[in-house]
Amino acid sequence: MSDNTQAISQKAQAESKDSFGFFRALAAVVWKDLAAELRSRELLSAMLVFALLVILIFNFALELDPKTRSTVSSGVLWVTFAFAGTLGLNRSMSMEKDRGCLDGLLLTPVDRSAIYFGKAIGNLIFMLLVEAIVLPVYTVLYSVNLFNLGLILVIVLGSIGYIAIGTLLASMAVHTRTRDILLPILLFPVAIPVLIASVKASAGFLGGIPIDEIMPWLNLIIAYDVIFIAVAYMVFDFIVEE
Amino acid sequence: MIDVRKLIKRFGLKTVLRGLDFRVQPGEFVALLGPNGAGKTTFLRILSSLARPSMGEVRVAGYRLPGQAAAVRRRLGVVSHLPLLYGDLNADENLRFYGRMYAVSDLNQRVKDVLELVGLSARRRDLVRTYSRGMQQRLAIGRAVLHDPEVMLFDEPHTGLDQDACNMLDNVLREVAARGRTVVMTSHDLARAADLASRFDVLSRGVIAASVAREKIDSRDLLAFYRQAANGGIT
Numbered sequence: 001m002s003d004n005t006q007a008i009s010q011k012a013q014a015e016s017k018d019s020f021g022f023f024r025a026l027a028a029v030v031w032k033d034l035a036a037e038l039r040s041r042e043l044l045s046a047m048l049v050f051a052l053l054v055i056l057i058f059n060f061a062l063e064l065d066p067k068t069r070s071t072v073s074s075g076v077l078w079v080t081f082a083f084a085g086t087l088g089l090n091r092s093m094s095m096e097k098d099r100g101c102l103d104g105l106l107l108t109p110v111d112r113s114a115i116y117f118g119k120a121i122g123n124l125i126f127m128l129l130v131e132a133i134v135l136p137v138y139t140v141l142y143s144v145n146l147f148n149l150g151l152i153l154v155i156v157l158g159s160i161g162y163i164a165i166g167t168l169l170a171s172m173a174v175h176t177r178t179r180d181i182l183l184p185i186l187l188f189p190v191a192i193p194v195l196i197a198s199v200k201a202s203a204g205f206l207g208g209i210p211i212d213e214i215m216p217w218l219n220l221i222i223a224y225d226v227i228f229i230a231v232a233y234m235v236f237d238f239i240v241e242e
Numbered sequence: 243m244i245d246v247r248k249l250i251k252r253f254g255l256k257t258v259l260r261g262l263d264f265r266v267q268p269g270e271f272v273a274l275l276g277p278n279g280a281g282k283t284t285f286l287r288i289l290s291s292l293a294r295p296s297m298g299e300v301r302v303a304g305y306r307l308p309g310q311a312a313a314v315r316r317r318l319g320v321v322s323h324l325p326l327l328y329g330d331l332n333a334d335e336n337l338r339f340y341g342r343m344y345a346v347s348d349l350n351q352r353v354k355d356v357l358e359l360v361g362l363s364a365r366r367r368d369l370v371r372t373y374s375r376g377m378q379q380r381l382a383i384g385r386a387v388l389h390d391p392e393v394m395l396f397d398e399p400h401t402g403l404d405q406d407a408c409n410m411l412d413n414v415l416r417e418v419a420a421r422g423r424t425v426v427m428t429s430h431d432l433a434r435a436a437d438l439a440s441r442f443d444v445l446s447r448g449v450i451a452a453s454v455a456r457e458k459i460d461s462r463d464l465l466a467f468y469r470q471a472a473n474g475g476i477t
Contacts, residue, residue, distance in 0.1 A: 021345060028342035036330035039369065099378075100324030104385070106292060107326070108343035109316035241294065 025110035029118025030125075036095065037126065043091045047130045051084040052137060059141050066143065073144050074202035078195055080134060081155070082162065085127050086184050089166045092123050093174040102174070106240055116236040120167040127159050150205035150214070157221045158198030162191050164228035172239050194228075197221045243268045243393055243424040244289065249298035251284055258284045260448035261298070268392075271425040273439035275432065277472050280445045282428040283322075286397045289426070290320045303392050316344070319386035319394040319423075323401035325378040326385065329371030333362050333381050336370060337388055344389035352388065360384040360414055376407025383414050394418060396427035400434060412438060432468060436461040444471035 037043050058076045062068075096102040096119075105115050135146045135155075166187050173182040188195075197220040204214035244266040251259040258281040266272050276282050287293040289302060291311040300307040303317040320326075327336050337356060341349040357363045360380040370378060379399060386394060396415070400408050415438055419425050429435045435442065436456075442464065443453045452471035459467060 024345065025343055028339055032328065032331065032335075032339045035335060036328055039330045095328070095330075099329060100322060100326045101328055103292060103320075103322070103324070104326030104340070105343075107290060107315055107318070107320050108340065109312045110343055111312075241292070 022111050022114045025108070025114040026118045026121070029105070029115055030121050033092065033095075033119070033122030034125065037122075043088055043095075044126055044129065046091060047084045047088045047126065048133060050087055051080050051130055051134050054080045054083060055134065055138050055141060064142075069142050070144050070206055071203065073138070073142060073146070073206055074199045076142075077134075077138065077146075077155075077202060078158070078199045081127070081131060081159065082188070082191070082195060084130055084134075085123075085159070085162055085166060086187060088126050088130070089123060089163070089170040089187075090173075090180055090183050092119065092126070092167075093170040094179070097174050102240070112237045112240060113233050115240075116167065116171070116232055119171070120163055120232070123167055124159060124163045127163055128156070131155055131159065144206070146206070148205050150211075151202055154198055154201045154205060154218070154221070157218070157225060158194055158201075161194035161198075161221060161225040161228050164225060164232055165190055165194075168228075168232040168236060168239065171236065194221055194224045197224070243270075243303060244426065245299075245301040246289075247299045249285075249288065249300060250296045251281070251288060251293070252296045258448055259288075259295075262445075262449050264443070264450055266424055266426060268424055269422050271419045271438060271440045272427070273435035273442050274426055274428045274445055275430075275435060275442060275468055275472075276428070276445035278430075280472075281448050282445050283397055285445065286320075286322075286395050286426070286428060290318060290395055291315055316389070317392045319389070319391035320397070321379075321382050321386045321394070321399050322397040323399065325370070325382040327370045327378060327381060330369060332367050332369050333357060333373075333384075334366045336381065337384060340385050340388055346389050356384040356388050359387070359417065361410070374407070376403050376410060379403060379407065379411055380414060383411070383418065387418060391423065393424045394426075396425065396429075398428055398430065400429065400431055408434065432464050433461075436464050442467070444468055446472045 055076060062072065064072060096105065106112070138144070139146050169186045169190065170183055173179040173186060176182050197217045201214050201217035201221065204217065244264065246262060246264040249259050249262040250257065262285065274282055284293065288295050288300060288307070291307055291314055294308050302314045305313040307314055331339065334353060334357070337353045338349060341353060346352050357366050360383055362377065362381055362384065365373070365377065370381065373381065399411060403411060412434060419438070427435070427439065440456045441453065442459070444451045452467065454467060
């Protein structure tokens with residue numbers, strides 16, 4: 001190898017090892033998503049209206065007695081979160097596709113996983129905001145007290161797993177013409193372990209079941225969170241490249 | 243500055259680029275001409291690291307693709323017929339976002355200078371989605387020059403622009419080229435290419451079919467040159 005080629009190679013390696021650059025890029029992507037949403041309010045309003053409609057429809061459709069209400073609450077909540085979350089994931093990636101912005105992001109000299117984590121954190125913030133509004137409304141409509149620290153922990157952990165894999169699959173689906181339909185078809189089967197574990201753990205906390213019996217479900221959610229994040233970190237680069 | 247050897251790009255069974263060789267010296271402005279489907283956009287996407295070559299060697303600014311893609315991206319500015327800008331952010335916010343992604347130093351001053359360059363200082367606080375197509379394209383050039391790249395790639399930048407917007411875009415392109423940057427621009431508009439470029443290459447059937455320097459051809463002969471090359475008359 002000539003001296004010149006070696007010098008260029010070393011310079012490229014040094015540039016690619018800029019860890020401060022990773023967090024700077026990640027923060028920039030999160031800021032960009034929040035700033036754009038603050039202006040348009042398209043994503044949050046769509047997610048919120050959809051989520052509120054779902055719990056309202058369930059409330060009238062099921063006509064439950066107080067005892068049954070507390071047992072179905074975790075299922076209704078997670079159906080609502082999953083559908084509203086899918087809506088948000090679709091919209092978040094469509095925004096990148098409009099005007100070729102995804103190419104603009106991929107052309108920047110940052111580690112592509114910073115783009116993935118930036119998008120995922122933005123999506124998680126939107127999903128948690130919607131959940132924070134849905135919980136008190138649900139409490140009023142169903143007369144079930146949802147202000148339980150254990151339940152909130154499950155909601156945060158479950159949302160992390162759902163968004164981690166959802167952001168990855170949304171970045172795959174966005175390249176297709178049928179992205180609105182494709183994302184739920186891809187996402188729901190893959191996210192089922194996290195959703196089932198979240199429903200079971202939520203039901204456990206709402207039903208006052210001892211923590212020892214809930215822990216296996218919590219561990220399952222944490223394990224899937226780690227797996228989904230690790231997989232996304234490893235494959236995002238290949239998914240977004242032609 | 244750009245060195246491409248025996249580049250092949252396949253999509254499934256379809257071969258788009260068939261052993262393409264292409265070299266550009268620092269400071270050159272190359273107009274890459276060719277019929278629809280010749281592979282111009284695919285070629286620029288490979289040069290910009292958005293697509294991987296199937297075979298062959300690609301070097302931009304001395305760095306190898308796809309292996310040293312991040313180093314190439316740092317030295318590259320790309321303008322396509324899409325603006326690559328966020329409609330719900332204003333011009334200032336768009337440039338600041340990209341400035342952070344490129345780690346541009348003294349970002350405030352740089353954003354101010356770039357908005358001045360593309361003539362959008364007065365509209366810097368307006369959302370990009372309220373801009374005309376011409377203004378979006380000028381801001382797209384601003385985004386592409388923000389980090390002061392050594393190489394610029396333009397993929398049919400005049401698409402969808404009216405006459406006035408095209409003239410304004412040409413002025414910005416001249417200014418970009420006058421600063422010594424290496425430029426490759428694909429275009430279907432021979433008259434505009436003749437006005438801007440220092441060299442004309444014709445991409446046809448997946449290879450560079452012909453190449454001529456600006457000083458060696460009269461602009462009136464460019465159409466004949468292009469037709470002959472695109473139809474396989476020049477080797």
